[in-house]
Amino acid sequence: MRAEMKVSGIVQGVGFRPFIYRIAVKNGLKGYVRNRGDAVVEIVVEGRKDGINQFLKELEAEKPPLSRIYNITTAYKTEEKGFSEFSIIKSSGETEVSGSVIPPDVSICDNCLRELRDPANKRFNYFFITCTNCGPRYTIIDGLPYDRPNTTMNEFKMCSFCQSEYEDPANRRFHAQTVACPECGPEAQLASNNGELIDCEDPIKEAGKLLEEGYVVAIKGNGGFHVSASTTKTEPLVKLRQAKHRKNKPFAIMSPNLETVRSFAEMNPCEAELLTSYRKPIVLLKKGSNYCLSELVSPELHTVGVMLSYTGLHAMLFDDVKEPAFVMTSANPPSEPIVTDNTEAIKKLGSTVHYFLVHNRGIAQRCDDSVVRFHGKNLCLIRRSRGYAPEPIQMKQASELCVLAVGGELNVTSCILTGDKAFISQHIGDVENLETLRFMKKSIQHLTKLTNCNFEAVACDLHPKFTTTKLAYELGNRLGCPVVQVQHHHAHAAALMTEWNVEEVVGIVCDGYGYGQDGTAWGGEVLYCNREGFKRVGHLEAHPMVGGDLATYFPLRMAAGILHKKVDVTEWLTSMSGKFPHGKNEVELVLKQLEKGSVPETTSCGRVLDAVSALLGICYERTYEGEPAMKLESVALRGKDKLNLPPRLNENVLDTTVLVHEILTNKDKISVADLACSAQSYLARGLALLAVEVAEGLKVKHVGFSGGVAYNEHITAAMRKTVNNAGLKFLVHNKIPAGDGGTSFGQAVVAGFQKR
Numbered sequence: 001m002r003a004e005m006k007v008s009g010i011v012q013g014v015g016f017r018p019f020i021y022r023i024a025v026k027n028g029l030k031g032y033v034r035n036r037g038d039a040v041v042e043i044v045v046e047g048r049k050d051g052i053n054q055f056l057k058e059l060e061a062e063k064p065p066l067s068r069i070y071n072i073t074t075a076y077k078t079e080e081k082g083f084s085e086f087s088i089i090k091s092s093g094e095t096e097v098s099g100s101v102i103p104p105d106v107s108i109c110d111n112c113l114r115e116l117r118d119p120a121n122k123r124f125n126y127f128f129i130t131c132t133n134c135g136p137r138y139t140i141i142d143g144l145p146y147d148r149p150n151t152t153m154n155e156f157k158m159c160s161f162c163q164s165e166y167e168d169p170a171n172r173r174f175h176a177q178t179v180a181c182p183e184c185g186p187e188a189q190l191a192s193n194n195g196e197l198i199d200c201e202d203p204i205k206e207a208g209k210l211l212e213e214g215y216v217v218a219i220k221g222n223g224g225f226h227v228s229a230s231t232t233k234t235e236p237l238v239k240l241r242q243a244k245h246r247k248n249k250p251f252a253i254m255s256p257n258l259e260t261v262r263s264f265a266e267m268n269p270c271e272a273e274l275l276t277s278y279r280k281p282i283v284l285l286k287k288g289s290n291y292c293l294s295e296l297v298s299p300e301l302h303t304v305g306v307m308l309s310y311t312g313l314h315a316m317l318f319d320d321v322k323e324p325a326f327v328m329t330s331a332n333p334p335s336e337p338i339v340t341d342n343t344e345a346i347k348k349l350g351s352t353v354h355y356f357l358v359h360n361r362g363i364a365q366r367c368d369d370s371v372v373r374f375h376g377k378n379l380c381l382i383r384r385s386r387g388y389a390p391e392p393i394q395m396k397q398a399s400e401l402c403v404l405a406v407g408g409e410l411n412v413t414s415c416i417l418t419g420d421k422a423f424i425s426q427h428i429g430d431v432e433n434l435e436t437l438r439f440m441k442k443s444i445q446h447l448t449k450l451t452n453c454n455f456e457a458v459a460c461d462l463h464p465k466f467t468t469t470k471l472a473y474e475l476g477n478r479l480g481c482p483v484v485q486v487q488h489h490h491a492h493a494a495a496l497m498t499e500w501n502v503e504e505v506v507g508i509v510c511d512g513y514g515y516g517q518d519g520t521a522w523g524g525e526v527l528y529c530n531r532e533g534f535k536r537v538g539h540l541e542a543h544p545m546v547g548g549d550l551a552t553y554f555p556l557r558m559a560a561g562i563l564h565k566k567v568d569v570t571e572w573l574t575s576m577s578g579k580f581p582h583g584k585n586e587v588e589l590v591l592k593q594l595e596k597g598s599v600p601e602t603t604s605c606g607r608v609l610d611a612v613s614a615l616l617g618i619c620y621e622r623t624y625e626g627e628p629a630m631k632l633e634s635v636a637l638r639g640k641d642k643l644n645l646p647p648r649l650n651e652n653v654l655d656t657t658v659l660v661h662e663i664l665t666n667k668d669k670i671s672v673a674d675l676a677c678s679a680q681s682y683l684a685r686g687l688a689l690l691a692v693e694v695a696e697g698l699k700v701k702h703v704g705f706s707g708g709v710a711y712n713e714h715i716t717a718a719m720r721k722t723v724n725n726a727g728l729k730f731l732v733h734n735k736i737p738a739g740d741g742g743t744s745f746g747q748a749v750v751a752g753f754q755k756r
Ligand SMILES: [Zn+2]
Pocket: 108, 109, 110, 111, 112, 113, 129, 130, 131, 132, 133, 134, 135
C-alpha cells in the first residue's frame, strides 16, 4: 500500500529528511521524502501495511531532537506507483500557509565539539564545523526550502570529502546543508583595524591571545559582529566604554564552560541547564562571592550576563588562554543595529577596536544574542532573539485574522499571527533611526516570506508619532488592510492573557513609558482586560516630569517633583546641586518650573523607582535604559522592608508621594539598603492590593504582572505573596518578554482575537 504524508512544524534544517530516509529503509519501504517551499516535509512511502505503521510510530517517537511536529496529514492509497528505492529527492517550491518555519540558530553540538578537538579529524580546529543537528539556521537562510543554494553557503562548493559525507546515509552529515571543511568551507582571517590582513598560523587562537593581552577585537559570528575584550583587565574595558559611549551599561560576557562560570558567578540548576542548552542565551547570573572580574564589566549590579561559547569559532578563542571570560557585546554604533558586513564593520568599528577576526561567509539575517534571567525556576525572557526566533509561540486558540504587528519604539520586535501560532521576530532594537527601520522592514519581509502570510490587519501602538505607527499605516495602505492601534499597557496585559489562555485578567503593568488613552504618559497601571478590550481600573499617582525627558535621564528631577507636593524642596535641592550637570543654575530652573506648575505628568512606576534610586544616592544619571531601577534592585537585595509602610490608596490611585517623603525623612535613620527594599515592597504591595480589590469586586480569578518592572525579582515576589494570600492566581510571563520585546505579540493578539 501507499501513504502520502505532509509534516508541518520545524522539520527543515533539523536533520529530518535523513531521519525519514533511515526509518523508511529500516522498515523496508520505498518512495521519497522532500522539502517544500513552505518549510513542510512531504513523504511518500510504499510497502507492507505493518511496515508503514511502524514507520509512522517511529516518525513521532524518534524524531530528531531539534524538530517540532505541529501536524501530520496522511492519505492512504491502495494502488502503488512502484518505486525502486527510497530516496531524498529534489525539493519542491510548493507553498501554502502551513505554520511551518525554519529553526533558530543552534549552538555547536557535543559531537562536533569533540571532532573540533580531535587531531585525527578532518575538521580538527576548523571553526565552521556543523552537522544536521547544529549550526546557524535562521541567520544563514535567504529563502525556502532549506537547501544549500538558499543559504549563504551557496558560494562554497563542497569538496569530494564533504560531498561523500553529505551523500552517505550512515553519516551524521547526511544532507547537512552547512557541511564544510578547511578545504572547501568558509575561512577565518585576522585583520588590523583598517582591514589589512595579518598572516598567522591560526587567526582564531591568535585573536584569543590578543584579547588576553588586552587588545579589543571585533569578531564576526553567525548573526553579526561582537566586540570582544578581556574581562579581568581595566584598560581594554575603559577603551571599549569610551569608544562605545557606554558609561555604565553592563557588557555581556562569554565563557568556555560551566566550571569556569562557577569561578565567578552563582548558578541554580535551571540556569545551568539553559546555559548549556542548544539555545545558549545570555543568562543574568548573580555575581559569586568569589567574583574576580573587573568591576567595569557590570558596574554596580548584582548580576552579570553570561553565555557559553556557541560556535566552533567561539570555543577556539579560549583554547590557548587563561581568561575566565571575554566581553562579547553586540557590535553596533550607537542606536544602530548590529553590524554584519565585513567592509561595513571596518568602516564603522575600525576606530573602536585594535583587530578584526572575520570570516568570508555572508550573514543573511542579523540576529543579536538572547538575554534572559530566572526568578527561581521561572524563566524571564528579556530579549528573545538568537536561539529562539523565529520559533513560533503556540497558542491555545486560533486567530481568524492573519495579523502583522510592529511593536512600539524601544526594544522592538515584530510579530506575525497566523492560526494558532505567533512568529515573533528577532530583536530589532530602538526604532528611532533609518538604519534600524530598514532592518525592521527587512526582517518583516523575511519572516513574511518564510511563513507565506497574507495579512488581513496591521497592529501598532497607540502613539501617533512613533516611527512604527507610521510604518503600520504605510503597510496598511499598501496591503489594503485595516490598522489596529493598541494601547501600550493593554498590549502587555493581552500578551499575558494569551500566554496563559485566560479570558480575563486584572493586569498590573509597570514600565517606563506608554502613551495613555488620554494622551498622557502611563507606566504604573492596573487594567481589567478581557477579549473585548480593557479598562484602566487603577494606577500610580501621577507626578510631574520636570524638564520632560530630562527627568528620565536625571531622576533627581523626578524626586524633586514628587517631594515638592508635600514639602519645600528648595534647601534639599540646593544641597544636591553638585549632582546636576549644570549645578546651581539647573536647580534654580527646576525650582522655577515647579513653582510655575503645568509640567507634563507621568504615572510611570519606573520613574518612581528612579526617583528613589536618586534620592538614596544610588544613581543620579541614567546612562542606559532601566539603570537607576536596576541599581536600586541590586542594593535592595541586601536590605529588609524596615519602613513597612501601609499602602495608601486614594480611590484607585496608589499614593507614592508618601513613600518618597518617608524615604527622605528616614534617610539618616534607616540604611540605604533597607530603604531601597522598603520602596520596592511598598510599590509591590500597594499595586497588588489595588489589583486584588478590583479582582474581588469583578470576581476575576487571575491577577497578572507585566511590563519591564516585572524583571525585578523582589517586586514580583512581593506581589505574588499579596495576590496568593487573597486566594487569587498570580500570572507572570515565561514565553513572551515582559518588557517591550513582548508588545508586538500583545498588539497582534488584540487585533487578531478581539471581539468586535
Ligand atoms: Zn553538530
